[in-house]
Amino acid sequence: MNAIQHTVESLRHTFRPDQVWPFLAPENAKVNVDKDIILYVEGLNLSFDGFKALNNLNLYINDGELRCLIGANGAGKTTLMDVITGKTQCDSGSVFFGQNQNLLNKDEAEIAQLGIGRKFQKPTVFEEQTVFDNLELSLKTDKGVLATLFSRLTPTQIDRIDDVLKIIGLAKHRFMLAGALSHGQKQWLEIGMLLVSDPRLLLIDEPVAGMTPDETERTAELLTSLAGDRTVIVVEHDMEFVRSIARTVTVLHQGSVLAEGTMDQIQSNKDVIEVYLGEQEEGATS
Ligand code: ATP
Numbered sequence: 592m593n594a595i596q597h598t599v600e601s602l603r604h605t606f607r608p609d610q611v612w613p614f615l616a617p618e619n620a621k622v623n624v625d626k627d628i629i630l631y632v633e634g635l636n637l638s639f640d641g642f643k644a645l646n647n648l649n650l651y652i653n654d655g656e657l658r659c660l661i662g663a664n665g666a667g668k669t670t671l672m673d674v675i676t677g678k679t680q681c682d683s684g685s686v687f688f689g690q691n692q693n694l695l696n697k698d699e700a701e702i703a704q705l706g707i708g709r710k711f712q713k714p715t716v717f718e719e720q721t722v723f724d725n726l727e728l729s730l731k732t733d734k735g736v737l738a739t740l741f742s743r744l745t746p747t748q749i750d751r752i753d754d755v756l757k758i759i760g761l762a763k764h765r766f767m768l769a770g771a772l773s774h775g776q777k778q779w780l781e782i783g784m785l786l787v788s789d790p791r792l793l794l795i796d797e798p799v800a801g802m803t804p805d806e807t808e809r810t811a812e813l814l815t816s817l818a819g820d821r822t823v824i825v826v827e828h829d830m831e832f833v834r835s836i837a838r839t840v841t842v843l844h845q846g847s848v849l850a851e852g853t854m855d856q857i858q859s860n861k862d863v864i865e866v867y868l869g870e871q872e873e874g875a876t877s
Contacts, residue, residue: 621692621705622688622689622691622692622705622706622791623689623690623691623692624654624689624690626690627653627654628651628652628653628654628689629652629653629654629655629688629689629791629792629822630650630651630652630675630686630687630688630792630822630824631651631686631687631690632649632650632651632671632675632684632685632686633649633684633685633686634647634648634649634683634684634685635647635648635649635671635674635681635684635685635686636648636682636683636684637670637674637679637681637682637846638682643845643846644667644670645667645670645671645674645681645684645847646667646845646846646847647684647847648667648671648684648843648846648847648848649848650671650841650848652792652822652824653822654822655818655819655820655821655822656818656822656823656838656839657814657815657817657818657822657825657836657838658822658823658824658825658837658839658840658841659824659825659826659827659833659836659837659839659841660824660826660840660841660843661826661828661830661840661842661843661857661867662842662843662844662849662867663844663866666844666845666846667843667845667846667847668826668843670846671843672709672826674686674695675694675702675707675794676699676702676703676707676794677694677697677698677699680695681695688705688791688792694707706788706789706790706791706792707790707791707792707793707794708785708786708790708792708793708794709785709793709794709795709796710781710782710793710795710796712796712797712800714774714777714778714780714781715781716772716777716780716781716784717769718768718769718770719768719769719770720768721765721766721768721769722756722761722764722766722767722769722772722780723752723756723765723766725769725780725783725784726752726755726756726783726784727744727748727752728784729784729785729788730744730748730751730752730787730788751787751789752787755783755786755787756783758783758786758813758816759779759782759786759813760779760809760813761776761779761780761783764776773803773806774801774802774806775803775806775807775809775810776806778798778802778810779809779810779813782795782798782813782817786817790821791821791822792821792823792824793817793821793822793824794824794826795814795823795824795825795826796826797826797827797828797829798810798814798825798827799811799827799829799832800829807829807832810832811832811836814836815836825837828871830868830871833854834854837853837854838853839851839852839853840852840853840854840857842857842860842863844862844866844867849862849863849866849867850862850863
């Protein structure tokens with residue numbers, strides 16, 4: 592190949608006709624969901640010392656849906672979340688946020704910046720700070736230490752925090768120390784701490800573990816209300832709760848998708864009963 596052919600060839604690769612050129616893309620096209628799919632996980636593999644934690648895993652999440660992810664202990668749910676959020680690198684496969692954002696070449700901070708928020712099982716709020724201050728701190732965490740300490744909230748930011756306080760049902764508790772909240776309220780506050788930065792995709796790990804029945808019911812309402820404008824993926828073992836919120840349920844088993852469908856389809860699926868639901872019922876009766 593001569594020098595001219597080489598230049599033409601490399602330009603062809605740089606400016607692919609099927610892509611919007613970066614300098615022409617409007618800011619709000621950062622995540623391209625033209626095909627209504629916000630998360631593409633394809634052929635994902637990850638082994639720990641020869642043990643396949645993720646095994647050719649394929650998963651597609653629609654923009655705005657509330658998806659429940661279930662599966663026995665060790666099925667690979669947390670490992671999948673770790674790969675999506677950049678905490679762990681996979682061996683092979685691909686993970687795209689919308690059609691255009693390759694998450695596998697980004698670090699945890701870049702992935703969060705794109706609008707993917709993750710909530711771990713245990714609430715990690717700042718107990719000595721008020722509810723409002725917790726939300727304020729999360730809003731400013733990307734501004735650096737000095738700005739976090741000394742900058743004032745703009746009216747828009749105050750409105751944002753007020754909106755979030757209403758969404759999570761803690762408006763009346765805004766001046767309460769977070770340490771004085773109930774376990775359920777701390778979980779809602781932590782969800783609020785994600786919401787202040789207006790994420791597109793929320794990954795929420797076992798939100799109702801340890802909650803009272805009333806708190807569980809309110810959490811179901813909260814997560815259901817969040818979907819639509821945002822996409823929510825919930826990992827949960829509590830089947831009653833899953834039934835109350837889920838439209839589509841994905842069952843993981845040994846690092847792969849075993850089944851996917853409505854809760855009724857999942858609960859009558861023989862493979863799922865054999866490897867997961869049967870085990871759960873035995874656990875409940877023993
Ligand atoms: P649970 O419901 O108990 O949280 P899970 O579906 O989230 O289970 P994972 O935590 O993803 O399962 O674990 C999948 C498998 O990978 C398990 O067998 C686990 O022991 C293993 N595993 C996960 N992380 C590591 C690691 N860093 N090193 C070695 N093995 C690991």
